[in-house]
Amino acid sequence: MMHNNFDKLIDRRGSDSVKHDLLSRVFGTEDVLPMWVADMDFEVPDCIRNAIRERVDHPVYGYTFRPERFYEIIAGWMKRRHRWNVDPGWISFSPGVVPALILCILAYTEPGDKVLIQPPVYFPFFRVVKDHNRELVYNILVKTNGRYEMDFDELEEEFKSGVRMMLLCHPHNPAGRVWRQSELETLAGLCVKYNVMVVSDEIHSD
Numbered sequence: 001m002m003h004n005n006f007d008k009l010i011d012r013r014g015s016d017s018v019k020h021d022l023l024s025r026v027f028g029t030e031d032v033l034p035m036w037v038a039d040m041d042f043e044v045p046d047c048i049r050n051a052i053r054e055r056v057d058h059p060v061y062g063y064t065f066r067p068e069r070f071y072e073i074i075a076g077w078m079k080r081r082h083r084w085n086v087d088p089g090w091i092s093f094s095p096g097v098v099p100a101l102i103l104c105i106l107a108y109t110e111p112g113d114k115v116l117i118q119p120p121v122y123f124p125f126f127r128v129v130k131d132h133n134r135e136l137v138y139n140i141l142v143k144t145n146g147r148y149e150m151d152f153d154e155l156e157e158e159f160k161s162g163v164r165m166m167l168l169c170h171p172h173n174p175a176g177r178v179w180r181q182s183e184l185e186t187l188a189g190l191c192v193k194y195n196v197m198v199v200s201d202e203i204h205s206d
Helices: 023-027 046-056 068-082 097-108 124-130 152-160 181-194
Strands: 114-117 135-138 142-144 147-149 163-169 197-201
Touching (some): 097 197, 114 124, 114 152, 181 197
Parallel strands (some): 114 163, 163 197
Antiparallel strands (some): 142 147
16 A cells, blocks of 8 residues: 655745745745645655656657557546446546636627626636636625635626626635535526526545
């Protein structure tokens, strides 16, 4: 069985780390706790490093393709972790969350369409909407007893105005909320009622 040491301290400075080596450029000082980016400082498991070394040891770095096992592994993880039977044919590759959001916006909305987000939220959500000439609509989360909640009354009013797409962050970044099933069911009902497409960023779910 593979064991990871989560107590080992690793100095990443000088490795072109966005988290550690851009502090002065971004904040004007090095005296900052680098909690501004979702980047862990744990060691990469040996199995991953060994697989990369094996590929690097091959003398030719030519064009490659994603083999069938790439999609099968993802489908297998979804079944084991989430009890969801995902057909590998449903899976499309994206190099990251932000490019995936952009592709969804370009594929399923038109310039001028309304796209809703729920601030406070991952800052690229704002940019991917504005940069592609869609109208940004806010459904601001309400903080109640130290916990962020969706304002469903306001959300429905925004949906009535003709929102075409909603960017959902689940689990929510930075609020830390894992939306309850009842909340998601209410949201789904509103989306069906007003024909709003949901694009869900679930990168923190695993």
